[in-house]
Amino acid sequence: MATPATTTLQLTERELRLKNLLLDVAAFIDKTGPGETSTESSAPSEPVVLRWAGGWVRDKLLGQESHDIDTAINVMTGFTFARRMQLFCENPENTARHDMAASDLGNLHKVEANPDKSKHLETATVRIFDMDVDFVNLRKETYAADSRNPQMEFGTAEEDALRRDATVNALFYNLSTGLVEDFTGGLTDMAAKRIQTPLEPLQTFTDDPLRVLRLVRFASRLQFTINPAVEAVMADPRVLDALRLKISRERVGIEVEKMLKGKHPRDALALIDRLGLYHAIFTDPGAEANTPLPSLAGWASTYQCLHVLAETKTPGSLYDILVRTEEAQYFAWVLAAIVPWAQVAPPPPPPPPPAPAKGKGKGNAGNVPSKPPPAPVVLALREGIRAPNKLCDVVAGAYKHRDEILDLKLAVLDKKEPDIHERDRFGMAIRSWEARGSNWRLQVLFALLFEVMALAQTAAPESPSPTQVESLLRDWQTFLDHLEALDVMDAPHIKRLLDGKQVAAALGIKPGKWMTAAMDMCMAWQLRNPEETDPAGAIEEVRQRKDEVGITDLLK
Incomplete structure (x- = not known):
């Protein structure tokens, strides 16, 4: 593994408590093994090393608070680690040492492996010290030509960093050393307020075209610029074709929603506009090839x-x-x-469909327009x-x-x-x-x-x-x-003075299709007479305009 660039971070008291707890759990696993329910061997092949990954590290370096922490593990799945943490915390001596109340450790939520949805290895989420902590193993990915669902397996920290969408999202905080680890140049890009891909941009985007939208989102949210060499590839026809072929529209919609609910939605749309991404996002992928597209002028x-x-x-x-x-x-x-x-x-x-031949079909249903x-x-x-x-x-x-x-x-x-x-x-x-x-x-x-x-x-x-x-x-x-x-x-x-049944009763006729027009007439009367509380005038207007309502033959 390459030697990463490093820097330090100042943790809050709560983050420090979480760090110390997780390090103790790691030492516990090193001593006792991952447990009988694990699919791994009875003892890790190397000491457990824990790293906080991605967005939490980025936001911490920017001085922004984050209560969502991704914890990456080197030798076991996230669920296995979380189960051993539960066992560790069942010992009162351990919880007392960390000054833990019963409410400090929430329920364990397992995310099953699901290759069809890019979930190749099980993960877990637990609320600890009022922070949402995800546990996942370090991994590397291999993509097929026609899918954004990768083949995934255990990997090194460097391999995990290289599979990410941007260098600023590929940073780790090593709990054992207390250092931020940078395998991809993310610290330099953070200082320059620049979005860069860990790998060559075309490979990054053709592997997973959704990364195009993620980079737009992060650039607008962080107010960073995108490296021009990366921008040049984002609207490459090969990338846009891959975006249409490999990405579900639900995932596109999720990214757009995050952009437009962020603090800088104007900047996200401006990037989409400038990079020529509009018609790959806001379009019906099932439309015929000759369907007209809108002009973006103005x-x-x-x-x-x-x-x-x-x-x-x-x-x-x-x-x-x-x-x-x-x-x-x-x-x-x-x-x-x-x-x-x-x-x-x-x-x-x-x-409209053609009318049925004489003697066939029911009535003139065939004349009903589509x-x-x-x-x-x-x-x-x-x-x-x-x-x-x-x-x-x-x-x-x-x-x-x-x-x-x-x-x-x-x-x-x-x-x-x-x-x-x-x-x-x-x-x-x-x-x-x-x-x-x-x-x-x-x-x-x-x-x-x-x-x-x-x-x-x-x-x-x-x-x-x-x-x-x-x-x-x-x-x-x-x-x-x-x-x-x-x-x-x-x-x-505005609350109606009369409902439909009351109007019908006041007129002495049965309810029917005429009621919609009559109710609109009554509401218009209310709007003209906002101080009136007696609806008699509304009923009288309906009587006077009975031809418009279609009740002339019904009134006595």
Whole structure:
């Protein structure tokens, strides 16, 4: 094994307690062996050496606290070590020596070996001293040409370091020596704030193309730059082909979610944009080869605009009004990521199936038109990153209602009297957006971001001027201020004065399909008469407009 570069770390009191406990367990195993239940030999072939690995070491060197520690073991699986640790802690003398309460050692969770999911050797997770500690053996990997699932076996610390995605994630802290061990140049790269691969970049990425996305995530999270030689390979056609062939879209989605939930989502999208990764991420891999792809012209202005809105949030500002929860923050960044797809029109709906021949089939079921496929923007999200249904529903609603939202905004800006003072018009629109897509505020944000992108495309090849963007954002602020003045921001949550059965009873007719229109009419009446508590006026309006509701023949 090569001699690594080294440095030191200052441990916290809790980390020092964990270190001393694990070293005692290692000495216990050296003396007694791994145990009868182990698949290893009765005694380790060499002394047990423990190393804390990867992200914890990196974050510690950066001065960031981390309560998740990966412990790498040289001569046995993580589960075997953890089982011996449990046995060690069953001795009261041992726990007393380490001042351990019963709650200081949690339950052992075993992760079984599963070659189909790249889990070739069993690992274990235990909560110790309020820290989540994973135990895993040092390993080396060999990749097949058509799979990201490696053949894995026990390895040295150097071999384990070389299999990792970046040198800054390939550092070890040796518990026995108290030194950080660097086999790949990670300490130099840490000092330079640089992302570099331990092996030649093309090999690293073709072995596991998911590393492309992981490097984007770490570069944005740590605010490091990616080595230009590494960047040059990240969008290599061979790498992108491997990304499409070997990586499940669920794994792609997990990496994207981590990027956009991090502290620097704008920087992650900017890297995806600059490196040409967009169409390998946000795309339906099952789409036909001739499916049109969106232009990314103007996209940079979109994610930059959202960044500025988030950074300048104040009470009553656009971001404060439209993005109201932690979940909405993540959804907002997904909207910024997917907005280029809103330019791509859906394909024409398929023709209805032919009517059955005379005397065959049931009625005219054959004339029922087929359900149109989801819009391309939804497919890119659902199939590209396996977004959850809730998020897909927001995007579907945003795409469907964008023109209506823009029309209402234009009406407010044009001051079309008396239309803009019709509280029911705006309130019912908001209720409709919420009911057919959920989270109407994010749907408005999507329309805003789409306009920013369109403005940038108009200004191309130059970026839109700050004055142009500020003017557009002022227009949206005027629109939202108008909704606030009408007191319709919470229109979807207004409690009805009447339910459907009460309306039917008041009219003296049986419930039926007519009720949807009647209930909308009653709610519009409520919006026009916010102080009223007696619903008689709503019932009377339904009677007066019976033709519109379709109950003329039903009323006595």
